[in-house]
Amino acid sequence: MVVGGFGNLMAESVRVDDRWLMDRASTGVDEVSTAQGGDLPARTAAAVVAGNLAAKLSKVAGGGGGIIGGRVTLALDPNALGRLCRDRTVALVTGTNGKTTTTMMLARAMSVLQPVATNHSGANMPDGLVAALSTDQAAPLAVLEIDENYLPKISDAVQPAVIVLLNLSRDQMDRVGEVRHTERNLRTAIARLRDTTVVANCDDVLVTSAATEADSVIWVSAGGNWRGDSTSCPRCGMRVHVCVTDGTVTDWYCDCGFRRPTPTWAVREGLMTTPSGECFELALRLPGSANEADATLALAAATHLSVPLKPALDRIRTITGVGGRYTTVSRNGRIVRILLAKNPAGWAETLPLLREDTSRPIIIAVNGREADGRDLSWLWDIPFEQLAGRQVLATGERSADLAVRLTYAGVQHTHVPDPYQAIDGVDPGSVELVANYTAFRDLKSGLSNGA
Amino acid sequence: MVHDSVVRIGLVLPDVLGTYGDSGNATVLLKRLEWRGIRGEVVQLGVGDPVPNSLDIYLLGGGEDRAQTLAVSHLTEHPGMQQAAANGAVVMAVCAGLQILGEDFTGSDGVTHGGLGLLDVRTTPGSSTRAVGELLTLPDKELFADPMTGFENHQGHTQLGASARPLSRVVYGTGNGEGHDGAYQGHVLGTYMHGPVLARNPAFADLMLTWAVGSPLAPIDIPAISQLRNERRRAVQQMANRRKRLLRF
Incomplete structure (x- = not known):
């Protein structure tokens, strides 16, 4: 029996x-x-x-x-992740910057169809994913933010329908190694997958190298202001030739034959073009071109998974803040807009936002804990020279490193290690606060708790 | 060395040897000239560009194995930097750049590649764990007195031959792996302190500038730099205390 x-x-x-x-x-x-x-x-x-x-x-x-x-x-079931995903349609979102934002956008868009399980707290390693999937077992769809260095392990376990590959740039090199090494690991992992569609930013040379190995790719021209990790070819090491028109990358290639694929989706200055050639104004409530890039990649993924475009875009437009990013907090008459920038590529997208209102003081908070990377060399890859003439305050646990960088950038600044004292040190009114990871996290919760 | 009105600084192959803030060293040199009223100029020398032998200072950054072999073949084909070094120009290299200045270096794949031969050093893959973290050293007394502070992230083990002298003695960290960090030979300098090593070590920057200008330079006191140096030194002291290690100055 x-x-x-x-x-x-x-x-x-x-x-x-x-x-x-x-x-x-x-x-x-x-x-x-x-x-x-x-x-x-x-x-x-x-x-x-x-x-x-x-x-x-x-x-x-x-x-x-x-x-x-x-x-x-x-601990009780090492294979829990794969099993919790087995009966769902799963989309993974990875890359250096914009993971949390894009995951939220794609989850909102997918919710047009059916309930979506997602790790919206930004806990993007296996334990965080299992936690999110365990609390929402009934949802037939899952949109998961994945740490780019964990993607190989997770994509093997989950066998996703879609991977959204946003961008790859230098980040926390002391902890995770060089970004080119990360790209090679992603490339190998993607080559192992069958029937997975990768939605990838073809303006990013490293992303293109990894995504090319997929069975199926949807190429999106999503732009990006940081080109410091696209200078040499990930396939042969030689110089990548970049064609730039009006400040925008329109093509790139290497003499070895590796070159930018032709995109089917594109976004420029808030206008998105779809594969059918239709043009839409994104009209997001989140600021800046990085969010427009993330939205376009999310929409390309969502429509591939059969979500109608217009309702998907409507849902994405409802997003006003992502885990405290871009939101404003009041403190003693100072209206503080909190921005996250944790590496040179993030700063390349943040600097244009700081030009919106040049009368606002800028407070820059830098920590160097394990989760931030203890090596602050990346401060030297940011063109802080652009902030000359602005009121700038250096704060945070590693503000001494920042103060030296600003000195050599010719930016007059005040060094106030305590971030709350820094905020109180500017005149009442609007102020920009740009912080790296743990500085952002601590200030976000501290300010919203009235610290 | 004799020089005209502009100090010319070459950033050598920043497109392949430019890991994480290495170009900051050019920014530091340029600014320290400017503060003294001396004109400076940074020349970017990318892959494919010829390398002039007329520059005063050449800077090399870090990179991966493949970037190293590419850099060696490019600089062998365009030997302007080696010609300039033979005439007394200053060459300063960090991390992977230090390794390619040597006689040879062995990559993580076990293959040994010939170097540029400007420093009498040889590099092999070191222990299985990478050396990652703060590095605190005491420079050779012939060079300058202030301790050197920096951040290292590498796996190389570098041994010096008879013609090269250690740049500094390690107080905390790994460096070459034999108690010293880096090497120098004439005006050619190398260190494992990666990224903007000159930002934390103004005496090192001024040594290079003094060589390039050919006469002593006025001192510059920037409190922000002293503060950063003190803070990093305290951080190293705390790490040593936690590991119950005595710092040997």
Whole structure:
């Protein structure tokens, strides 16, 4: 009878694998499986229950909850990620900058069709993903932000329908190594996938190199102001020739034959062109060309997954802030707009935003913790010279490094290590606050809690 | 060396040897000339560009293995920098740039490549863990007195031959892997302190400028730089304390 029982199970589902059978046979927690996870394998279901319980306990104890839960689940079932994605249509979003924003945009767009599970807290490593998927098991769609250095492991486990590849540039080199190494890992991972469509920014040389290996690619001309990592060819090492018209990259190529593919989507100055040649004004409420690039990539991915374009764009337009980015906070009569810029490419998109109102003081907050990268050399790849003549304050735990950089850039500035004192040090009115990762995170929560 | 009214600084192959802020060294040199009323000029020498032998200072940055072999073949084909060095021009290289100035270097794939031969050093892959973190050293007394502070991120193990002298002795960090950091030979200098090493070490920058200008330069006191140097030195002291290590000055 036992054998017959297994036979019936196998007939019911073609996705049953041996491990699933072993788990089911050995643990005997079928009830849990049915109650919690629909048709999740028992081991995964039990692991998810334990993880969700741990998350609740952690929240009660004053912790963040989610990631702890994800860790517990993964410890009990190392394959939980793949199993939690097995019955969903999954889109992964990765790249150096804009992951959180694009993930939110794509999740909003996909929600036109069906409920979407997403890691909107920006927890983009396996534990964070498992946490997000565990708390939203019924959603048939998943849009997941992935740390670019974890993509190979995660895409192997998840076998996504779509990967959105935004951009690749130097970031936290002391922790993750050179971006060219990251590109090679992505390239290998993408080459292993079958039936995955990659939506990629063809104006980014490194992104193009990685995405070219995919079975199917949708090329998007999404632009980008940072070209410091596109100077030499990722395929042969020689110089990449770049054609620039009116400050915009229109083509690039290497003598080895590697060159920019022809895009089917494009965006310039707020106007997006679709594959059918239709033109739309994006009219986002988020500022700047980086958000327009992210929106176009999200829309290309969404329409590939059968979301009608216009409702998708309408949903994206509802976004006014992403995890505290671009939002303004008041403190003692200062109206502070908080911007995140954590590497040279991020700064290349931020500098134009700072030109919107040149009367505003600019506070720059720099930390150098593990999550920021302890090496502050990247400050020297940012053309701070452009801020000459503005009122600038250097703040944060590594503001001494910034003060030296600003000195050599010829930018007069005040050095106030404490960021709250820096804010109070400018005249009441609007002020720009640009912070790198942990400085941004701490100030965002500190300012919204009235610190 | 004798020189006319403009100090010309070559940024050598920034398109392939330009990891993470390396071009900042040119910014520092230019500004320190400007503050003293001396004219300076930065010349970008990209892949494919001929390398003039008429510049006063040549700067090389960091990069990956492939960038190194590409740089060697380009600079061998266009030997302007080596000709200038033979006539006393200043050459300063960080990290991967230091390695290619040597006699030879062995990449992570185990293949040994000939270098440019400006420094009597040889580099092989070091231990399996990368040297990543703050580096604090004491320079050769012949050069300048102030301790050197920087950040290293490499896996190379560099050994000096008889003609090269160590640039500095390691107080904290890894450097070459044998107790010293970098090397110098005449006016050719190399260090594992990557990125904008001159930003944190104004005495090092001024040594190069003094050589290039050919006469002593007026001192410049910038409190922001002293503050940064003190802060980094304290940070190193704290890390050493945590690891229960005594710093040997």
